[in-house]
Amino acid sequence: MIEPLTGKVLRSIRGHFWVAAGDEVFHCLARDSLIKASKGSTPLTVGDDVRFELVDEANREGIIIEVLPRRTKLSRRVQPSSSEGSGYEDVVAANVDQLVIVASVRQPPLRPGLIDRYLVAAGKGGLDPIICLNKIDLAQPREVEPVVEIYRDLGYPVILTSARSGQGVDELRHHLKDKISVFAGHSGVGKSTLLKQLCPGIEVKVAEVNPKTGRGRHATTAAQLVPLPEGGYVIDTPGIRQFGLWDLTLEDVQTYFVEIAEAARGCRFRDCSHTVEPGCAVRQAVQQGRIHPQRLEHFLRLREESKQARAF
Ligand SMILES: Nc1nc2c(ncn2[C@@H]2O[C@H](COP(=O)(O)OP(=O)(O)OP(=O)(O)O)[C@@H](O)[C@H]2O)c(=O)[nH]1
Ligand SMILES: [Mg+2]
Ligand SMILES: [Zn+2]
Numbered sequence: 001m002i003e004p005l006t007g008k009v010l011r012s013i014r015g016h017f018w019v020a021a022g023d024e025v026f027h028c029l030a031r032d033s034l035i036k037a038s039k040g041s042t043p044l045t046v047g048d049d050v051r052f053e054l055v056d057e058a059n060r061e062g063i064i065i066e067v068l069p070r071r072t073k074l075s076r077r078v079q080p081s082s083s084e085g086s087g088y089e090d091v092v093a094a095n096v097d098q099l100v101i102v103a104s105v106r107q108p109p110l111r112p113g114l115i116d117r118y119l120v121a122a123g124k125g126g127l128d129p130i131i132c133l134n135k136i137d138l139a140q141p142r143e144v145e146p147v148v149e150i151y152r153d154l155g156y157p158v159i160l161t162s163a164r165s166g167q168g169v170d171e172l173r174h175h176l177k178d179k180i181s182v183f184a185g186h187s188g189v190g191k192s193t194l195l196k197q198l199c200p201g202i203e204v205k206v207a208e209v210n211p212k213t214g215r216g217r218h219a220t221t222a223a224q225l226v227p228l229p230e231g232g233y234v235i236d237t238p239g240i241r242q243f244g245l246w247d248l249t250l251e252d253v254q255t256y257f258v259e260i261a262e263a264a265r266g267c268r269f270r271d272c273s274h275t276v277e278p279g280c281a282v283r284q285a286v287q288q289g290r291i292h293p294q295r296l297e298h299f300l301r302l303r304e305e306s307k308q309a310r311a312f
Contacts, residue, residue, distance in 0.1 A: 002054055004051040004053050005021045005052055006067060006068075007020050007048055007049070008021075008047065008049055008225070009050060010224060010225045011046060011222060011225070012223070013127060017029070017050075017064060019064070023127060024058045025060065025061060026054075027059075028061070028064050029062060029063055030044055030064040031063055034065075034066075040087065041086045041091065042079065042091035045069065045073075045090075045223075046225050046235055047096055047180065048094045048095065050066060050067050050247050052066045052068040059239070062120060063234060066097050069136040071093045072096055072126035073091050073094050073125045074091070074096060074127060075128075075247075076240070076245070077090075077246040079244065083231065083291050092182065096127055097181065098127055098175070098176075098181040098182070099128065099129045100131075100175075100182065100183045100184070101114075101130070101131050101174075101184060101185060102130070102132045102134055102144065102191045103133055103189055103239055104133070104138075104188070104190055105133055105135050105143065105144050106139050107135065107188070107209050108223035109154035112294060113298050115131060118184060119156070119256060121238045123255065128183070130156070130158075131157065131158045132158075132159045132183075133148070133160050133161070134161045134162065134190040135162060135190060137167070148160070150292045150295065166197060169194070172194065172198070173230065176232050177228070177230050178230075179241070180225075181234050181235065183237060186239050186241075187217075187218045187240070187241070188207075188209040188217065191236055192204045192205065192220050193206050194235055195226060195234055197237050198229075199229060201207070202226065204220070205219045218238060219238055220237065223235055223237045230235075257302075259290075260282055260296065261284075265274075266281030267279060268280070268286075275298070282296065
């Protein structure tokens with residue numbers, strides 16, 4: 001009997017997994033018990049480290065028998081099909097070091113609310129966030145500057161790129177070297193086009209944004225892990241329409257809006273809601289320009305969402 005091999009899931013499509021081990025890629029299925037044990041969450045995802053047994057060595061086919069513990073994960077909430085229940089957890093990628101939040105400044109338009117959601121998801125999942133504002137060839141610098149300033153002031157790396165002209169791609173490459181990073185964002189923001197710039201010669205599908213709706217066309221349909229020429233990996237993911245946070249608690253919202261968490265320590269009331277109370281240090285910081293009003297708005301929105309999620 002051959003010892004099981006250890007490998008990394010590169011791609012997962014409807015119960016089929018492509019697992020890299022050494023220099024080879026194996027096509028694997030998963031043992032039924034693994035699927036059952038996952039209790040509705042994603043049993044196996046891109047980036048998972050797995051143990052598998054060879055079924056057919058010549059054809060490089062195997063069966064996954066164990067998923068090793070996940071170091072980090074990027075999860076999202078999938079809406080339930082009926083109004084009952086709170087949906088289920090979709091683990092988009094596992095064992096990733098960094099979340100590259102890709103947004104475009106135009107076509108589709110910039111949506112800072114989504115950036116703030118992803119920052120919470122990164123914090124919860126143990127990933128370091130990087131914000132990549134793409135398509136800067138389509139905007140004036142002064143349109144982008146206010147957004148750059150919000151996030152740089154918070155200490156997050158913000159990279160301005162044009163996957164079309166190549167501007168900023170070297171800086172992005174520098175941040176990705178020797179790390180495992182996942183690209184996430186709306187459809188059409190240019191995730192796959194950036195990947196093409198990073199890995200010349202790679203074959204990935206990209207599609208024009210619909211000029212009528214300004215929306216992407218969901219060119220990428222499954223996540224996949226791609227090695228970078230200079231070391232490290234990138235996981236390209238399908239664009240999302242909405243990003244629901246899985247298992248969002250009040251504490252998460254209070255922790256991962258870092259500047260609000262810090263200012264809140266100065267509020268007169270410990271359970272201050274930062275809306276109407278006297279002596280609210282958060283609202284004061286907003287008035288003094290130390291916290292961006294939009295961040296407080298998104299904080300309040302996500303806090304509401306966390307309460308609703310608990311109500312199920
Ligand atoms: N002007 C301009 N267009 C870009 C840039 N980056 C990507 N595009 C275009 O935007 C469109 C969408 O790009 P994709 O790379 O398919 O976007 P995606 O984020 O991978 O989209 P999904 O796979 O659907 O999630 C394509 O027509 C690209 O050529 C850029 O920096 N500037
Ligand atoms: Mg894509
Ligand atoms: Zn307050």
